[in-house]
Amino acid sequence: MAEAYRDLDPETMPRSPGLTYQQLLDADSHGVPDVLRLQSPKDMGLVEYPVTRYTTATYHEKEVEHLWKKVWQMACREEEIPQPGDHHRYDIAGMSFLVVRTESGEIKAYPNACLHRGRMLKEFNGNAAELRCPFHGFCWKLDGSLNDIPADWDFPHIDRDKFSLPEIPVATWEGFIFINPDQQCAPFADFIKDLADQFQRWQPRNLFKAAHVAKVMPCNWKIAQEAFCEAYHVNGTHPQILRSLGDVNSQVDIWENCARVITPGGTTSPLLDYEVPDKELLRANMDLPHDAEVPEIPAGVNVRTYLADRARENLRPMAGQKVDEYCDAELVDSIDYTLFPNFHPWGAFNGIVYRFRPNGRDHRSSIMECMMLAPFQGERPPPAEVVWLEEDQSWSRALGFLGKVFDQDAFNMPRVQEGLETTYQTGVVLSGYQESKVRWLHHKLTEWVGE
Ligand code: FES
Ligand SMILES: [Fe+2]
Secondary structure, eight states, X not given: OOOOOEEOOTTTSOOOSSOOHHHHHTTOSSOOOHHHHOOOOEEOOOOOEETHHHHOHHHHHHHIIIIITTSOEEEEEGGGSOSTTEEEEEEETTEEEEEEEXXXXXXXXXXXXXXXXXXXXXXXXXXXXXXXXXXXOOEEOTTSOEEEOTTGGGOTTXXXXXXXXXXXXXXXXXTEEEEOSOTTOOOHHHHHHHHHHHHTTTOGGGSEXXXXXXXEESSOHHHHHHTTSOSTTHHHHOGGGGXXXXXXXXXXXXXXXXXXXXXXXXXOOTTOSSOOOHHHHHHXXXXXXXXXXXXXXXXXXXXXXXXXXXXXXXXXXXXXXXXGGSOHHHHHSEEEEEETTTEEEBSTTSOEEEEEEEETTEEEEEEEEEEEEEOOSSSOOOOOOOEEEOTTOOSHHHHHHHHHHHHHHHHHHHHHHHHHHHOSOSEEOOOSSTTHHHHHHHHHHHHHHOO
């Protein structure tokens, strides 16, 4: 069992010089919601985590057995299967599951495998009146009960009433569908509690999936994921955004099943040893070239407030007058939540969601995804189809400015894998606070999978 972690006192713990995130919030032009005032820093120890977690098939196989076959995991959005008969194929670590909307509107999930000789039932997402296997034609109703066996005189040994597709546990939260391959798993409500408490104000269920991009990355899924779990790498990997990002002002909070890193935008990194004029801060934030016109900031308005005002007006046509309740921080900061093991919904109103999965049985490749959720007026627009990037296609091609930053992260990933395959170190070294969310992930992994 992994050692428990200890609460830290936010007032006295060791931290970067410069303003704290909480001090930045004090200058917000709107009321700051309680959820952003929470602080939950943890002393997670200073242990190293074995390199073999990233490099060996043995550890991957342990993850499959003890994590992926056991844990609640986000499979898709409810909006992806709105009608009876809609089904979504969710694959994880070499296994495949079908999430199905039944006639009554209920959501059920089944192993994506025929009970005759095991063929995958559905290869593609779509709509069907029944679940018929393409091999010999065994057929089940949407609710999982047996519908038809071709030449059933030849199967006197099958009890039709008992030959239903096995159901696995399903739950929904804020428009996301979660499944658990373990029929004896612990209740979802307990698992999601920390995250659910904190998202009450933001309600991603009211958003629609406006974009979804996926790519196979040549590294272990944890290498990809961990690149999005700390702001400590910004200085080394994304120096161009330091003019408008408070990387070392980040606040890291750890709870039981979820954790978050909040990195303030619209403020200059304390690591820069020169004054950055507001105009340059804005230029960096808006990703404008050095000779482009930069908008005038009204006198007496701080840059965070100015950027938040612009974001409010951008959102207003779709989100309505509610935008006036959003504080500056909710519009300009990166509030990256993680629900163990791999689901990353950003807090507040920007609607970014990441997910990281092993790519089938290969521990040296992974699937990285980014979704964009957005508000809408009137009827819910259809959710975006997933766009798969080819190996040589950049993230910026699909995701603009955010994609450029992703490309820098992605550039590191296979090189981290190569380095870890080579290193004479037995463990990865992590900082105490700034990388404590990565520590938390490994701490949880120890709990679920073992050393
Ligand atoms: S394997 Fe599905 S009907 Fe035979
Ligand atoms: Fe990054």
